[in-house]
Amino acid sequence: MKHKILAGAAAAALALTLTACGGSSSDSSSGGTIASSFIFGGPAEFKTRTDGIPGLAEHYGVSFGKYTVTDTGGPVTVNALKQGQIDAADLFTTDPSIESNGFVILTDPKANFAAQNVLPIINKDKATDGVKTTLNAISAKLDTAGLGALMVKVVSEKQDPDAVAKAWLADQGLDATGSSASGVKLTVGSANFPENVLLAQIYAEALKAQGADIKLKLNIGSREKYVPALKDGSVDLMPEYNGSILQYLDAKATATEPQDVFDALQKALPSNLIVLDQAEAQDSDAIVVTKETAEKYGLKSIADLAKKK
Amino acid sequence: MAKGGGGAMIGQVFSWLTDPAHWRDTALDTGITTQLLAHVRFSLIALGIASAIALPLGLFIGHTRRGTFLVAGANALRALPSVGLLVLLTVMIAPHFHGRTDIGYVIPTEIVLVLLAIPPILSNTYAGVDTVDPAVTDAARGMGMRGRQVLFDVELPCSLPLILSGLRSATLQVIATATIASFVPLGGLGRFIYDGLQQQDYPQMIGGGVLVAALAVTADLLLALLQRVTVSRGISGRFATKGDAPAGPIEGAITRVEVEAG
Numbered sequence: 001m002k003h004k005i006l007a008g009a010a011a012a013a014l015a016l017t018l019t020a021c022g023g024s025s026s027d028s029s030s031g032g033t034i035a036s037s038f039i040f041g042g043p044a045e046f047k048t049r050t051d052g053i054p055g056l057a058e059h060y061g062v063s064f065g066k067y068t069v070t071d072t073g074g075p076v077t078v079n080a081l082k083q084g085q086i087d088a089a090d091l092f093t094t095d096p097s098i099e100s101n102g103f104v105i106l107t108d109p110k111a112n113f114a115a116q117n118v119l120p121i122i123n124k125d126k127a128t129d130g131v132k133t134t135l136n137a138i139s140a141k142l143d144t145a146g147l148g149a150l151m152v153k154v155v156s157e158k159q160d161p162d163a164v165a166k167a168w169l170a171d172q173g174l175d176a177t178g179s180s181a182s183g184v185k186l187t188v189g190s191a192n193f194p195e196n197v198l199l200a201q202i203y204a205e206a207l208k209a210q211g212a213d214i215k216l217k218l219n220i221g222s223r224e225k226y227v228p229a230l231k232d233g234s235v236d237l238m239p240e241y242n243g244s245i246l247q248y249l250d251a252k253a254t255a256t257e258p259q260d261v262f263d264a265l266q267k268a269l270p271s272n273l274i275v276l277d278q279a280e281a282q283d284s285d286a287i288v289v290t291k292e293t294a295e296k297y298g299l300k301s302i303a304d305l306a307k308k309k
Numbered sequence: 310m311a312k313g314g315g316g317a318m319i320g321q322v323f324s325w326l327t328d329p330a331h332w333r334d335t336a337l338d339t340g341i342t343t344q345l346l347a348h349v350r351f352s353l354i355a356l357g358i359a360s361a362i363a364l365p366l367g368l369f370i371g372h373t374r375r376g377t378f379l380v381a382g383a384n385a386l387r388a389l390p391s392v393g394l395l396v397l398l399t400v401m402i403a404p405h406f407h408g409r410t411d412i413g414y415v416i417p418t419e420i421v422l423v424l425l426a427i428p429p430i431l432s433n434t435y436a437g438v439d440t441v442d443p444a445v446t447d448a449a450r451g452m453g454m455r456g457r458q459v460l461f462d463v464e465l466p467c468s469l470p471l472i473l474s475g476l477r478s479a480t481l482q483v484i485a486t487a488t489i490a491s492f493v494p495l496g497g498l499g500r501f502i503y504d505g506l507q508q509q510d511y512p513q514m515i516g517g518g519v520l521v522a523a524l525a526v527t528a529d530l531l532l533a534l535l536q537r538v539t540v541s542r543g544i545s546g547r548f549a550t551k552g553d554a555p556a557g558p559i560e561g562a563i564t565r566v567e568v569e570a571g
Contacts, residue, residue, distance in 0.1 A: 044504035070494045
């Protein structure tokens with residue numbers, strides 16, 4: 001009697017499992033454009049932010065067939081693109097995996113993606129003239145290709161970011177010791193991705209050489225964590241990207257050109273923070289496809305995705 | 310944006326949950342219905358595999374009292390960091406699968422969940438069988454029952470409360486932990502928690518958490534019902550009228566053995 005009930009329960013559980021397994025995803029391709037047959041992979045916030053999916057639709061009339069949330073320009077996105085689980089992805093322009101996998105960056109002629117120039121965001125009280133001069137000298141020398149080359153050393157060759165930072169400062173003639181920042185106590189922070197850690201190390205080493213008393217707080221996390229830390233003064237200096245920080249502080253911001261973004265940022269910043277000169281180096285979002293996909297559909301720019309198949 | 314006090318937030322979470330648009334699938338977003346089913350699917354597969362491994366093993370170890378080190382070993386699995394293991398396994402497994410398949414992400418997720426579900430099921434099954442009063446099994450043997458009969462007719466019914474409580478705690482853990490499937494590009498209710506955080510859409514994030522909690526409570530209630538139906542009243546001491554209740558569970562079990570044997 002009990003066995004029957006048990007067996008019945010087991011059979012019911014099994015049947016439920018099997019039905020649940022059976023519910024597989026169905027293919028939905030409609031619309032007829034190249035993009036409508038594509039699965040797009042990127043971070044969750046790309047779905048909603050202005051220059052993400054809404055921006056692509058507005059500027060290029062591109063809407064993808066399906067959106068798979070992967071990660072923010074990380075290994076999950078790269079693997080999914082490489083293995084064909086997604087057809088197009090949101091990656092960052094300085095990502096070494098674009099080159100190593102032969103991915104193709106689709107051009108952005110209508111400037112959908114805002115400028116993402118690297119710049120230091122710093123507590124007003126700690127931005128003495130000496131500190132400003134030191135950091136502005138770094139920004140003057142930092143360009144996208146240079147930053148990309150440094151990222152290959154850190155990510156692909158697994159070199160120590162601190163050593164890479166020191167070597168770069170020496171190469172650029174920025175390692176001169178002095179006392180222009182002596183007496184300043186600074187906590188330098190970074191977000192939790194390799195490029196930001198590297199930039200924080202560059203700032204820290206240069207300021208140390210100028211006599212500043214530096215404390216490092218690397219890999220703090222995302223903006224939700226470090227922007228409050230900047231506001232309450234537990235972190236004094238962070239490497240930032242002008243477009244992203246503007247979007248974070250003012251979700252309705254529309255500026256995309258480097259100088260416009262920089263100007264808009266001045267108004268959006270909390271009262272105790274300022275930004276210094278921005279570098280030419282940009283680490284912006286890019287729509288990336290594999291070489292095979294680019295050749296198969298003749299894709300060069302994002303606009304090509306809106307063409308009929 | 311989510312501004313204001315806790316009361317406002319509760320209202321926003323409620324309206325997020327009750328907005329029919331959030332329950333449907335679109336090209337961009339996968340709705341609650343689909344993610345709920347995906348979550349149930351991950352959990353059921355993991356619990357099915359874990360039960361298929363841990364139940365027979367626990368019964369065997371408890372019945373023969375051999376290989377008890379396996380129980381201790383399995384308990385050590387509880388200390389595994391789930392997310393770390395998931396990422397490691399994904400990096401190892403996912404590159405082997407090409408094309409439009411998520412199997413390269415499903416396998417690592419299921420391995421993590423199965424490893425999490427095995428310890429409570431195994432140790433409770435073992436403990437349940439192990440702690441059956443020797444007087445009861447001796448009586449069964451004395452009546453001429455064979456080893457297999459003793460296991461399935463005496464030890465299993467007597468240890469059912471403990472076995473099912475192991476299954477219940479495994480179910481709770483698996484449902485709660487299946488949220489990590491969204492660390493790799495899979496669905497499940499964890500999607501809302503993870504995406505809500507990234508999109509700074511906190512009603513969505515909390516709504517996802519509420520759904521996970523509701524699913525866990527529902528599953529636990531179902532298993533409690535299963536336990537009520539399957540466990541012998543001689544064990545649970547739950548009788549229609551109090552006057553009928555025997556002195557204790559063991560006597561109840563013996564009565565049952567007598568009834569079945571006779």
